[in-house]
Amino acid sequence: MALVELRNVSKIYHLGGEEIRALDNVSLDIEEGEFISIIGPSGSGKSTLMHILGCLDTPTSGTVKLDGIMIQDASPRELAAIRNRKIGFVFQFFNLLPKLNVLQNVELPMIYSGVPARERHRRAMAALEAVDMANRAKHRPSQLSGGQQQRAAIARALVNNPRIIFADEPTGNLDSHTGETILQLFRRLNAEGRTIVLVTHDPEIAAVTPRRIEIRDGRIAPKPDLRLAGLQTRQ
Amino acid sequence: MTLWTSFLVGLKEVWAHKMRSLLTMLGIILGVSSLVGMAAIIKGMENGMKETMIAMGGADKVLLEESDVPAEQEHLADQAPGRTMADVIALQETAPLIRLVSPEMRVNNAILTRGGRMTVPSECVGVTEAALEMNLHTVAHGRFFTELDQELANPVCVIGTAIRDDLFGSPERTGREIIPIGETIFINEQPFTIVGMFEHYESEQDRRRRLAQQRQGTPAVAGPERARGFGRGNWAFERKNRTVYIPLKTAWLRFRASSDRGGIPDPRLTDVDLKVASLDQLETALQQARNVLMLTHRGIEDFEFRTQENQVENINQQIRNARMSGGLIAAISLLVGGIGIMNIMLASINERIREIGICKAVGATGFAIFTQVLIESLVVALLGAALGVLVSFGFVHVLSWVTPTANEPVITPMALLVAVAFSAAVGILAGLFPAFKAARLHPIQALRYE
Known part of the structure; x- marks a missing residue:
C-alpha cells in the first residue's frame, strides 16, 4: 500500500461566478521512502496539489488516503492533528516565527502535540543537530542567513518525525550555492529513509529527484518533459 | 499549546x-x-x-417624644400630663424589655460665662446617671453627679472639652491641657462648680491626624486653623463636645421655677430616651413601654416613639x-x-x-x-x-x-x-x-x- 493515494481528485474554485478547475481528476501514488518532485509553471495547480497532499486543504471531489487515513472529509481539527504528526512543511519564505528563537520555532509543532518541555527541548536540539544548526539555537530568525533559516525550517519539519515532508520551492529564495546545499540536505534525508515531495517550477532542481511529476492545467502531464516545462510560461 | x-x-x-x-x-x-x-x-x-x-447614641436608642393627642381624644388635650419622672420611674420598674431610661430636662437658651469669656453650649441639660450610657459619654476628668448632688439639687456641672476650650483656653492655644475641675462658671448668671469633664470626642481620622501632628511637634500656624467640612471636624463630634450636664433636679428647681404648674415648677421633661434590651425585640419592647405609659397617662396618648432604625435605613x-x-x-x-x-x-x-x-x-x-x-x-x-x-x-x-x-x-x-x-x-x-x-x-x- 502506497503512503499517499490520490484518486480522481478535483479542486474547483469559484471566482466571481467563473469556475476554475485548479485540479482536474488527478490520481497519484507516492510510496514510502520516495524522493519526488512536482513540477509545473505557476498557476498549473501544483501548489493546490501540494496543499491537498499536505492536508492544508480538502478536495472538491475524489479521495485522498494518507498513511491509511481517508482525509477528504476530515474535520479541520483532525486535519490539524494529521499535519502536526504525519507531515512536515518547508516553505519558500522559511516561515519561521520572528518573535521566537530558532529553538522555540523548532519546538512549536511539539507544543501543539503536547510533548513535555524537557522532551521537547531534547528532540528540538536533536533535529537542529541533524541539519547542523545546533550552534544557532538561541538566535532569532532575523539574525540568520537565508540558508540557515531554511535549515531551521527543515529541522522544524523533521522534529515530530513525520511520515512525509513537503517542500514548496525550498530554494526559491536562496542563491544557487546555498540552494544546492539545501538540496544536498534533502538528498541526505531521503537517503536516511524520509519521504520527500519537492514542489518547484525549476526543472534543474527537479532533476535531482529520481521521480518527477509534471502538472499542467490541473492535470498530470503524461510524460514529464523537463525542457518544455522550463520554457513554457502561462499567460 | x-x-x-x-x-x-x-x-x-x-x-x-x-x-x-x-x-x-x-x-x-x-x-x-x-x-x-x-x-x-x-x-x-x-x-x-x-x-x-454612634456619636449620636447608637442604633438601639429610642426617643420618647411628645405628640398631639389623636383626634378622638382632642377634648382631653388640656389634661395631657406630658412626660414626667412618673413615666420614667414606671418604665424603670415595670418594663423589663426597656434596659435604660434617661430623663432629660433642657435649659433653654443657656449661656455660659466666666470672667470676660462667654460661650453657648450645644445643649445644657439636667440629667441622671443614665444619660452617660444613653449618649455614650465618658467622664475623663473628675467625677459625675452623686446621688447627693441629685437629691440636694447641687449647682454642679460636667462639661465637654469644647466648653473648656472656649472658657479656659484650648490645649492648641495655651500649649497645655487645662483641667478646670473645681472652677466656677455661670450658667445664665447662676454659679456652678465644675466637677467633671468628658473626654475629647473626635472621629477616628481626626484622632490619627492630631496624634501625627503631636509626634511631629506643633507646626507654626498663623491665624486660626482652617475649617474642614462642618466647623472643626465632624459636626456630630463637635456637638457632643459642647455638652453641659447638670443634675436633673438642679435643672428643674433652678431653671423651671418661673414656669409654675400646679404650685411646683413645670415637671415636664424635654426628652426621655430609651434603650431597648435587644434590637430583635424592638417592636415588643415599644409595645410594652406604650402599655406602661398609657397607664400613667390615664389613656391619653400624648406621646410617640421614634427609633433610629429609620436613620440607619x-x-x-x-x-x-x-x-x-x-x-x-x-x-x-x-x-x-x-x-x-x-x-x-x-x-x-x-x-x-x-x-x-x-x-x-x-x-x-x-x-x-x-x-x-x-x-x-x-x-x-x-x-x-x-x-x-x-x-x-x-x-x-x-x-x-x-x-x-x-x-x-x-x-x-x-x-x-x-x-x-x-x-x-x-x-x-x-x-x-x-x-x-x-x-x-x-x-x-x-x-x-x-
Whole structure:
C-alpha cells in the first residue's frame, strides 16, 4: 500500500461566478521512502496539489488516503492533528516565527502535540543537530542567513518525525550555492529513509529527484518533459 | 499549546509593542482606578456616617417624644400630663424589655460665662446617671453627679472639652491641657462648680491626624486653623463636645421655677430616651413601654416613639445609591477599556495572519489559536488591572489631599478584588471576537497573506 493515494481528485474554485478547475481528476501514488518532485509553471495547480497532499486543504471531489487515513472529509481539527504528526512543511519564505528563537520555532509543532518541555527541548536540539544548526539555537530568525533559516525550517519539519515532508520551492529564495546545499540536505534525508515531495517550477532542481511529476492545467502531464516545462510560461 | 506558554507569548507580545500596549491598557488602568477610588470614597462616607450614628447614641436608642393627642381624644388635650419622672420611674420598674431610661430636662437658651469669656453650649441639660450610657459619654476628668448632688439639687456641672476650650483656653492655644475641675462658671448668671469633664470626642481620622501632628511637634500656624467640612471636624463630634450636664433636679428647681404648674415648677421633661434590651425585640419592647405609659397617662396618648432604625435605613440607602452610580461609571470606563483591547487585538491578529497560518500548518488547531489570542487579551487586561491598582492607591492619596473632607477614602481589599476580577472578565470578553476570527482563518489563505 502506497503512503499517499490520490484518486480522481478535483479542486474547483469559484471566482466571481467563473469556475476554475485548479485540479482536474488527478490520481497519484507516492510510496514510502520516495524522493519526488512536482513540477509545473505557476498557476498549473501544483501548489493546490501540494496543499491537498499536505492536508492544508480538502478536495472538491475524489479521495485522498494518507498513511491509511481517508482525509477528504476530515474535520479541520483532525486535519490539524494529521499535519502536526504525519507531515512536515518547508516553505519558500522559511516561515519561521520572528518573535521566537530558532529553538522555540523548532519546538512549536511539539507544543501543539503536547510533548513535555524537557522532551521537547531534547528532540528540538536533536533535529537542529541533524541539519547542523545546533550552534544557532538561541538566535532569532532575523539574525540568520537565508540558508540557515531554511535549515531551521527543515529541522522544524523533521522534529515530530513525520511520515512525509513537503517542500514548496525550498530554494526559491536562496542563491544557487546555498540552494544546492539545501538540496544536498534533502538528498541526505531521503537517503536516511524520509519521504520527500519537492514542489518547484525549476526543472534543474527537479532533476535531482529520481521521480518527477509534471502538472499542467490541473492535470498530470503524461510524460514529464523537463525542457518544455522550463520554457513554457502561462499567460 | 500549554496555558503557561500562551501566557509568556502574550507577555512578549505586550513587551514588543510597549507604547501600543500601554495606551490600550490605559482604559483598563483608568477603569480600575476609578472603580477602586469610587469604592474608597464611598467606604469613607460609610465610615463617617456610622461614626456619626454612634456619636449620636447608637442604633438601639429610642426617643420618647411628645405628640398631639389623636383626634378622638382632642377634648382631653388640656389634661395631657406630658412626660414626667412618673413615666420614667414606671418604665424603670415595670418594663423589663426597656434596659435604660434617661430623663432629660433642657435649659433653654443657656449661656455660659466666666470672667470676660462667654460661650453657648450645644445643649445644657439636667440629667441622671443614665444619660452617660444613653449618649455614650465618658467622664475623663473628675467625677459625675452623686446621688447627693441629685437629691440636694447641687449647682454642679460636667462639661465637654469644647466648653473648656472656649472658657479656659484650648490645649492648641495655651500649649497645655487645662483641667478646670473645681472652677466656677455661670450658667445664665447662676454659679456652678465644675466637677467633671468628658473626654475629647473626635472621629477616628481626626484622632490619627492630631496624634501625627503631636509626634511631629506643633507646626507654626498663623491665624486660626482652617475649617474642614462642618466647623472643626465632624459636626456630630463637635456637638457632643459642647455638652453641659447638670443634675436633673438642679435643672428643674433652678431653671423651671418661673414656669409654675400646679404650685411646683413645670415637671415636664424635654426628652426621655430609651434603650431597648435587644434590637430583635424592638417592636415588643415599644409595645410594652406604650402599655406602661398609657397607664400613667390615664389613656391619653400624648406621646410617640421614634427609633433610629429609620436613620440607619437612610444611611444604607444613601450608600447603596452611591455604590450603584459609582459602580456604573467605573463599569462603563472598564467597558471602554475592553473595547480598546478588542480593537488592538483585532489589529494584532491582522498583522499576524501569516504567523497564524504558520502555526496552523505545523498543526495548531483552531482551539489552540483561540486560547492563544484569548490569553493575550487577558494578559493585557490583567497587566492593566495591576497597574490600575497601583495607580488607584496614588489616586486615593491625591484625592484625600486635594479635597479634605471629614471622611477619608478607604481602599478595601474587596474593591481591589472586584476591580481585578471585572477587568479579567472584560479582557476575556474583548478577546472573544478577535480570537474567534483568528481561529477561523483558513490555513492556506493565512499562509498566503501578504
